[in-house]
Amino acid sequence: MMGATEDTGGDGVGGESGGTTGGKYVEPGGEFTRDQRYIATRITADGRDGYPVEPGRYRLAVSYACPWANRMIIVRRLLGLEEVLPMAVAGPTHDARSWTFDLDPGGRDPVLGIERLQEAYFARFPGYDRGITVPAIVDVPTGQVVTNDYAQMTLDLSTEWTAYHREGAPELYPERLRDEIDDINAVVFREVNNGVYRCGFAGSQEAYESAYRRLFDQLDRLSERLAGQRYLxxxxxxxxxxxxxxxxxxxxxxxxxxxxxxxxKLTEMPVLWAYARDLFQTPGFGDTIDFDHIKRHYYEVHRDINPTGVVPLGPDLANWLTPHGREALGGRPFGDGTPPPPPPPAERIDPTHTPLR
Structure with a gap:
């Protein structure tokens, strides 16, 4: 049951959802609850939802700032789907209506011809009243959004787009391990991926302290798990x-x-820090990280948390490239597959935004 163990959906209150810069992200007096209402349409090999897998038919809308979109970017890279599923990149911040394609000439995505991702949502659902989230996949011929159900989207890239995987693509969701992957994904989503947001958007001291303890308790458990094995x-x-x-x-x-x-800090949690550096230095991971976009998004958009919008200069990023020593635990990063080639020129991260040179 692919994806059933994860509470699906991107972030309906910032991070991944278009909304008003300087808007409200914290509800005073309570804990953060993620809006999990997403478009569950799937793109499948047999096209049972009306959207068959077809090279070049769809456009993946992302922001490098967004952790949920970043997952799609990584999986797409590892599987070699760059030409099959082209990418539209929104800027790190958004205006009052939604994510904008302000990085493109004229402020419009050159293929979809739209300024705001909202336009693709409204093309299919006029008056759409939920979060305009990334990642989202848009049907190019109609200009309509197909899905923003990001948890299912990455799994479908692994299982429904297999005819177009590159030679040597790794098995990211092998059938024999799916139950275990689903179980760990559910815990990581609840306590870590979403746990940091429960801390950041907590509306009371009590809600914050509860979220804080849950987050670090789980990070400690993950450290124990990863102390003796290279991968999860x-x-x-x-x-x-x-x-x-x-x-x-x-x-x-x-x-x-x-x-x-x-x-x-992550740099103060030895096992997780080494694990993160190991992945960062693996092709397909670190070359998708744009720290400038990441920092600008969170610090500029969440004005009720950071009213000045000032973006910090730190932390120093050079330590992401230091030796991690995780090879001693064995493991084969890509199994029987091979590393992906370098990203296409148009998708290479500005070298001033990352320690990768």
Whole structure:
């Protein structure tokens, strides 16, 4: 039952959802509850929802700032689907209506011809009243959004788009390990991926302290699990590693300070820090991380948490490239597959935004 163990959906209150810069993200007096109402239409090999897998038919809308979109970018890279599923990249912040394609000439996506992702949502659902979230997949011929159910989207790239995987693509969701992957994904989503948001958007001291303890209790348990094995499930990279990595990559840059997840920095948790560096230095992971976009999004958009909109200059990023020593635990990053080639020129991260040179 693919994806059933994860509370699905991108972030309906910032992070991944278009909305008003300087808007309200914290409800005073309570704990953060994620809006999990998403478009569950699937793109499948047999087209049973009306959207068959077809090379070039769809466009993947993302922001490098967003951890949920980052997961799609990584899986797409590892599987070699760049040409089959082209990508539209929104800027790190958004206007009052939704994510905008302000990085493109004229402020419009060159294929979809739209300024705001909202236009693709409204093309299919006029008056759509939920979060305009990334990642989302848009049907190019109609200009209509197909899905924003990000948890299912990455699994479908692994299981429904197999005819177009590159030679040597890894098995990120192997059938024999799916139950274990689903179980760990559910815990990581609840306590870590979403846990940092429960800290950052807590509306009371009590809600914050509860979220804080749950987050670090789970990070400690993950440290114990990873102390003796290189990857979360099995001896190769799987979907589970992708889902944990994108939160860890943002931990010191935004979650530690901005979201008050400050018991320890990632760099002060030896096992998780080495694990994160191991993945960061693996092709397909670190070359999808844009720290400039990440910091600008969180610090500029969440104005009720950071009223000035000032973006910190730190932390120092060079330590992401230091030796991690995880090879001693064995494991084969891509199993019987091979590393992906470098990203296409148009998708290479600005070298001033990342320690990768």
């Amino acid at each position: 499930v099995g001896d190769t990279i799987t979907e589970a590693d992708v889902r944990l990595f994108t939160t860890l990559a943002r931990f010191d840059a935004v979650y530690h300070g901005h979201f008050k997840c400050n018991r320890s």
